[in-house]
Amino acid sequence: MSSNINVTVVGGGIIGLACAWELAKDGASVIVVETGGSTYGTSLANAGWISPSHVIPFAAPGMVQTGFKNLVGRTGAFAITPGAGSLLAPWTLKFTRSCTDAHVDHCAPALKELLDTSMKVIEGLTETTDLTRTNLPQWYVYTSDNAEADAEHEVELVNRYGVNAKQVDLQSSLDSEPILKNSVKAIVEFSDDFGLDPGKLVEIYRRNCEAIGVGFRAEKVTGLSSTNRNVTVATATDSWISDYVVLAAGVWSRELAKTIGENLPIMPAKGQSVTLPEVIEKPTRTLMLADQRIATNPLDWGLRMSTGFALTSNTDMSINSSASDKLIATARQVLNLPERIEIKNELAGLRPASPDGMPYIGPLPKAPRVIAATGHGMLGLMMGPGTGKFVADMIAGRPVSRDIMKFSPARPRL
Numbered sequence: 001m002s003s004n005i006n007v008t009v010v011g012g013g014i015i016g017l018a019c020a021w022e023l024a025k026d027g028a029s030v031i032v033v034e035t036g037g038s039t040y041g042t043s044l045a046n047a048g049w050i051s052p053s054h055v056i057p058f059a060a061p062g063m064v065q066t067g068f069k070n071l072v073g074r075t076g077a078f079a080i081t082p083g084a085g086s087l088l089a090p091w092t093l094k095f096t097r098s099c100t101d102a103h104v105d106h107c108a109p110a111l112k113e114l115l116d117t118s119m120k121v122i123e124g125l126t127e128t129t130d131l132t133r134t135n136l137p138q139w140y141v142y143t144s145d146n147a148e149a150d151a152e153h154e155v156e157l158v159n160r161y162g163v164n165a166k167q168v169d170l171q172s173s174l175d176s177e178p179i180l181k182n183s184v185k186a187i188v189e190f191s192d193d194f195g196l197d198p199g200k201l202v203e204i205y206r207r208n209c210e211a212i213g214v215g216f217r218a219e220k221v222t223g224l225s226s227t228n229r230n231v232t233v234a235t236a237t238d239s240w241i242s243d244y245v246v247l248a249a250g251v252w253s254r255e256l257a258k259t260i261g262e263n264l265p266i267m268p269a270k271g272q273s274v275t276l277p278e279v280i281e282k283p284t285r286t287l288m289l290a291d292q293r294i295a296t297n298p299l300d301w302g303l304r305m306s307t308g309f310a311l312t313s314n315t316d317m318s319i320n321s322s323a324s325d326k327l328i329a330t331a332r333q334v335l336n337l338p339e340r341i342e343i344k345n346e347l348a349g350l351r352p353a354s355p356d357g358m359p360y361i362g363p364l365p366k367a368p369r370v371i372a373a374t375g376h377g378m379l380g381l382m383m384g385p386g387t388g389k390f391v392a393d394m395i396a397g398r399p400v401s402r403d404i405m406k407f408s409p410a411r412p413r414l
């Protein structure tokens, strides 16, 4: 790519930074514009899971029933906040219609290619930087009366899509992870999945970007306007012309897309994380408390726990402290945690959720020089590195596979 090509990346979360780095490595002249107020909010608040096994889209058979079961059961993992807005009804309808085997068969190869590409980039980063990862395979632990059947079902489902997962011996597994209580009745191991510190990954991308000459502007993009040759980017005090814009503004991408007449149906799905430094005997791997819908990750500086998927209309990132207390109380059903716990790094995040469970990666139909890189929902951290690669391919004019084309925003959106 010629360095004469200049690209503005809107959004300095994991997706924007990954795109900026790949584009700059390709020779483009790149600036990242980041509001700064909630810098990297969601990209820092997440569980830090890197799960190449997640080839099944969020919109999959059984999800609607599970979602409603959770609403009724009030586990708090899946919820709709009052006044979720006018997008909620069409979004939910599209989501419900997408929960079919045919949709999963259509999406799984594309998600696999994106995840595999991300894995290669992350592998490279662990070799060339101070990024570290958990080394033991991830476990899903089940506690309900249906634990055995649920575990069997999970293994059967993901094996169908080539994911390495198997049930492991309960007693020896509990012995090897003393943090787990005897309430655990079945465990599924995902051999390729691991965890890392999301803050560290973001920091490394930012460092790599700076080292290669990516510029940063701390301001809010207020609008875009586009021709076939370039895009004008506007802020409150300035405007400039770029050859391309990468729209990587997370849940805020929808508002910006509207300024060029595009409807990107992204719903914010709010979640929350806490990190507990007092947990000395941390697990040695990432754990999913499957019946409690809590993801855990042993970071160097404490045990990270995340939960919640509340569809909302607003972009309020405030922290609900009683939700944090509830998260810890629920985790105690499965984990031996110290009686008194100091919470560190309580963070809320907004997942940019598309209704078909697939990210939008590619040119916007009405503004082909605006490349969408958003809508990654629950999987943005693990899909960010691959997204950066494919966005760079698209801008450089290198062909991408038919599967990657499935992420095109030109697909039916609602």
Ligand SMILES: Cc1cc2nc3c(=O)[nH]c(=O)nc-3n(C[C@H](O)[C@H](O)[C@H](O)COP(=O)(O)OP(=O)(O)OC[C@H]3O[C@@H](n4cnc5c(N)ncnc54)[C@H](O)[C@@H]3O)c2cc1C
Binding pocket: 010, 011, 012, 013, 014, 015, 016, 033, 034, 035, 036, 037, 038, 039, 040, 041, 042, 043, 044, 045, 046, 047, 048, 049, 050, 219, 220, 221, 222, 248, 249, 250, 251, 252, 253, 256, 269, 270, 271, 272, 273, 295, 306, 307, 308, 348, 349, 350, 351, 352, 373, 374, 375, 376, 377, 378, 379, 380, 381, 382, 383
């Ligand atoms: C509780 C929780 C747990 C999660 N766990 C995982 C996990 O384990 N693994 C995983 O892969 N994913 C996980 N996710 C999802 C993941 O965090 C998101 O998919 C990812 O962070 C999305 O990244 P992003 O860069 O698209 O958005 P963001 O991180 O939201 O970044 C967008 C950036 O754009 C900026 N911005 C917005 N509007 C403008 C504007 N107009 N001008 C300039 N800048 C602007 C914002 O300030 C923000 O910094 C989790 C999410 C949550 C909430």
